[in-house]
Amino acid sequence: MEELGSSSSSATPSNNTQQQRPQQPPHNPYQQTGSLPPNHFIHKARRVVYIILSGWGLHYFKFYQTLLKSPRIRHEWFQLGLASSVAILMIKSYVETYDGKIKKKEINYENYKQTTHAVIGLILFSTVAFNCALWPHYGWNSPILLGLCFFGMILQFLLIVPTYVQNLVGIALFTFFLQEYSSGTSMIYY
Numbered sequence: 693m694e695e696l697g698s699s700s701s702s703a704t705p706s707n708n709t710q711q712q713r714p715q716q717p718p719h720n721p722y723q724q725t726g727s728l729p730p731n732h733f734i735h736k737a738r739r740v741v742y743i744i745l746s747g748w749g750l751h752y753f754k755f756y757q758t759l760l761k762s763p764r765i766r767h768e769w770f771q772l773g774l775a776s777s778v779a780i781l782m783i784k785s786y787v788e789t790y791d792g793k794i795k796k797k798e799i800n801y802e803n804y805k806q807t808t809h810a811v812i813g814l815i816l817f818s819t820v821a822f823n824c825a826l827w828p829h830y831g832w833n834s835p836i837l838l839g840l841c842f843f844g845m846i847l848q849f850l851l852i853v854p855t856y857v858q859n860l861v862g863i864a865l866f867t868f869f870l871q872e873y874s875s876g877t878s879m880i881y882y
Contacts, residue, residue, distance in 0.1 A: 739848040746844025753830070755837055760873060764829040773821035774873075776814045778866060783811055785859040
């Protein structure tokens with residue numbers, strides 16, 4: 693009987709050690725796997741190059757002048773796109789500044805599902821509105837120009853600077869552009 697008891701007790705620990713494996717962290721597909729950290733100078737320099745090339749592309753198509761002065765731009769659609777962009781900036785500023793910095797809440801998808809979905813809806817609406825506004829003048833170049841504007845300029849800027857600078861610069865640039873757009877005359881590019 694002792695042999696039976698000893699054999700069963702020796703079998704149990706070996707089964708437990710085989711079942712207990714160290715847990716690996718969940719796979720994150722967005723995790724940087726390169727050897728350089730995300731804020732390395734090379735990454736920032738690459739983003740600055742994207743901004744410069746996109747700025748050149750927008751200048752080549754006279755994008756800013758066209759938005760202010762072309763009669764072929766559908767300005768009612770453009771104004772809807774601007775309104776949704778201002779709403780996106782205000783929601784972003786509120787969540788990041790007030791909830792994140794002042795209230796010290798953790799900003800992630802689980803805590804802000806409805807806000808995230810609202811912003812995604814506003815982004816989709818503004819994309820459609822800007823495409824409808826620019827299409828009569830630029831045609832098939834409209835999505836390319838919007839890509840240069842969003843991916844090449846705005847997104848790269850957001851990846852370079854901290855959140856509080858993003859919000860301040862966004863509000864300042866929106867204020868400037870809305871004043872220029874509403875007056876109908878441009879202080880730039882005469």
